[in-house]
Amino acid sequence: xxxxxxxxxxxxxxxxxxxxxxxxxxxxxxxxxxxxxxxxxxxxxxxxxxxxxxxxxxxxxxxxxxxxxxxxxxxxxxxxxxxxxxxxxxxxxxxxxxxxxxxxxxxxxxxxxxxxxxxxxxxxxxxxxxxxxxxxxxxxxxxxxxxxxxxxxxxxxxxxxxxxxxxxxxxxxxxxxxxxxxxxxxxxxxxxxxxxxxxxxxxxxxxxxxxxxxxxxxxxxxxxxxxxxxxxxxxxxxxxxxxxxxxxxxxxxxxxxxxxxxxxxxxxxxxxxxxxxxxxxxxxxxxxxxxxxxxxxxxxxxxxxxxxxxxxxxxxxxxxxxxxxxxxxxxxxxxxxxxxxxxxxxxxxxxxxxxxxxxxxxx
Numbered sequence: 001x002x003x004x005x006x007x008x009x010x011x012x013x014x015x016x017x018x019x020x021x022x023x024x025x026x027x028x029x030x031x032x033x034x035x036x037x038x039x040x041x042x043x044x045x046x047x048x049x050x051x052x053x054x055x056x057x058x059x060x061x062x063x064x065x066x067x068x069x070x071x072x073x074x075x076x077x078x079x080x081x082x083x084x085x086x087x088x089x090x091x092x093x094x095x096x097x098x099x100x101x102x103x104x105x106x107x108x109x110x111x112x113x114x115x116x117x118x119x120x121x122x123x124x125x126x127x128x129x130x131x132x133x134x135x136x137x138x139x140x141x142x143x144x145x146x147x148x149x150x151x152x153x154x155x156x157x158x159x160x161x162x163x164x165x166x167x168x169x170x171x172x173x174x175x176x177x178x179x180x181x182x183x184x185x186x187x188x189x190x191x192x193x194x195x196x197x198x199x200x201x202x203x204x205x206x207x208x209x210x211x212x213x214x215x216x217x218x219x220x221x222x223x224x225x226x227x228x229x230x231x232x233x234x235x236x237x238x239x240x241x242x243x244x245x246x247x248x249x250x251x252x253x254x255x256x257x258x259x260x261x262x263x264x265x266x267x268x269x270x271x272x273x274x275x276x277x278x279x280x281x282x283x284x285x286x287x288x289x290x291x292x293x294x295x296x297x298x299x300x301x302x303x304x305x306x307x308x309x310x311x312x313x314x315x316x317x318x319x320x321x322x323x324x325x326x327x328x329x330x331x332x333x334x335x336x337x338x339x340x341x342x343x344x345x346x347x348x349x350x351x352x353x354x355x356x357x358x359x360x361x362x363x
Contacts, residue, residue, distance in 0.1 A: 005045075005266065005347060012044065015348065019050045026352065029363065030054050035337070035356030036223050036230055037065030041251035043342065043349040046263060048255035057220035057355065059230045067251040069220040070206055071353035072235070073338045074140075074331030077247040078175050079257075079284070080194050082126055082314025084182045086280045087197055093185050096123040103181045106154035113160040122181065124164045125174040126313045127289035132171040133161035139172025140333050143246055144237035150176055168289040168311055172244040175314075179243030190243050201275040202260060204253040209246055211235045219248075222335015224357040233335030233357060245333060251351055258342050258349040261285060261327065265344045284313040285327045285344065291318070332358040 008014070022042060030038045037055035041048050051067035088094045094103060099119040101108040110120060113131065124130040154177070161169060182190040191209050199207050208214055222233040238246040260274060264281035272278045287310030294307045309318030309326075318326045323343055331338035337359025342349025352361035 012049070015044055016050070022050070022350070023052050026052065026361070027054055029361055030354075033354070033356065033359055033361075034225065035354045035359045037069070037220055038352065038354045038359075038361065039065055039067050039069055039071065039220075039251050040350065040352040040361070041067060041255050043255045043258045043262065043351070045347050046259040048252055048259075051251050053251075059221070059223060059232075063217070065220060065355070068206065068218065069353075070208070070214045070218045070248045070250055071220045071338065071355055072211075072222060072331075072333055072336040073247050073249045073254070073353065074245045074333040074336055075172075076249075076254075076329050076331040076338050076340055077243065077245050079314035079329060080198055080247065081175055081178050081182065081190065081243040082284060083198050083276055084186075084190060084194050085122065085126060085178055086284060086313060087276055088182065088185050090277055090280055094122065094181065096126065097121050100125065100177065100181070103184055104154060104177060106151055107177075109155075109157070111157050112163065114163055117160075117163040118165055120164050122178070123288070125171075125178050125181075128168050128170050128174060128311045129165055129289040130169075130171055130174045131160045131162045131164040131166060132158055132169065132173055134169050135172050136170060139176075139241065140245065141236070142172070142176070142239075142241040143244075143333075144239040145176075145241055147180070147240045150180065150240040154180075168291055170311075172241060175244035176241045179240065182243070191238070191246075194243075198275050202253075202256050204249065204256055207247055207249040207253045209238045209242060209248070211248060214248055220353070220355040222333070222355050222357070224334060235335065236333070245331065249353075251353065254340055254351040254353075255349075258340055258351060262342055262344060262347055262349060265347075285315055285317055287312055287317040328362070330360070330362045332360070334358075337361060 026040045037057050039053040041051035053065040055065050057065040057069045179190040186193045223230040224233050264278045290310040328341035337354045339362035340351045
């Protein structure tokens with residue numbers, strides 16, 4: 001990819017000069033955010049070219065955090081669920097614009113907010129434009145909920161804050177329903193479909209749904225801060241809402257994921273053998289549900305900065321004054337915070353994982 005896309009023979013050397021500043025930025029974040037541990041990595045032209053870590057993965061034993069420590073990635077899980085939906089679409093097994101009730105009969109009698117509301121579609125759920133109200137942090141606490149309970153909730157109906165398709169509003173429940181669609185269309189649990197069709201082909205061997213599947217000397221335990229003391233957060237089990245935020249992963253594994261998304265650029269005639277079609281990977285990174293554009297000054301004397309864009313398929317796609325195309329997603333749960341971000345036109349990306357409640361390495 002590098003040889004065909006970027007002509008500068010010194011590209012790798014020039015980019016490497018930024019690594020000390022990147023390390024410094026994450027060390028500063030770890031200190032200011034007061035999180036037990038942070039791990040990060042830089043992806044360039046399909047490879048993890050630099051990684052680092054600071055702090056501890058386990059407070060009691062003082063075990064150091066490492067780039068291959070296993071952190072919970074929370075809502076970064078959503079892109080895998082979106083990939084599963086897109087894979088089934090590409091196989092001709094579902095339509096993004098079909099009514100959700102075609103695949104989840106419990107929603108056939110869903111009561112809409114207005115008589116002129118369009119039918120809820122798979123695309124609405126993928127792009128957080130279903131009209132369901134923002135459900136953070138309530139949705140985070142539903143990870144362990146059973147399929148039977150979610151099925152009952154769907155039969156009883158969900159509240160709406162607006163008609164479907166009218167705008168972006170983040171919904172963990174929407175992605176839980178997507179997990180039901182994956183399961184019912186594929187015939188296996190959504191997590192098993194994602195394991196088989198996405199994680200295994202990508203070689204993401206350290207990416208797991210359950211903390212119990214992670215070796216004890218690898219797990220980064222999650223913590224919350226109470227009265228200036230780190231208190232362990234009991235890991236929420238992976239249930240019907242797990243597809244919106246349940247996965248655990250590492251910097252090297254996530255580097256493989258970011259490399260896959262970056263490999264979709266530019267459009268070309270090469271062999272297309274990935275677990276997801278190259279064109280579909282680009283489609284997943286295109287904004288679908290617009291955000292409100294924001295212009296602000298960080299301080300009174302700072303220049304105005306502009307941010308716009310929208311939610312794509314399990315990813316956020318934004319534009320700023322500095323970059324025309326930034327693709328990213330964050331994650332946050334009790335005990336954890338995460339971020340992945342890349343620049344498709346530049347072939348570079350960064351991932352970061354932390355084991356403090358709702359830590360924000362995206363900053």
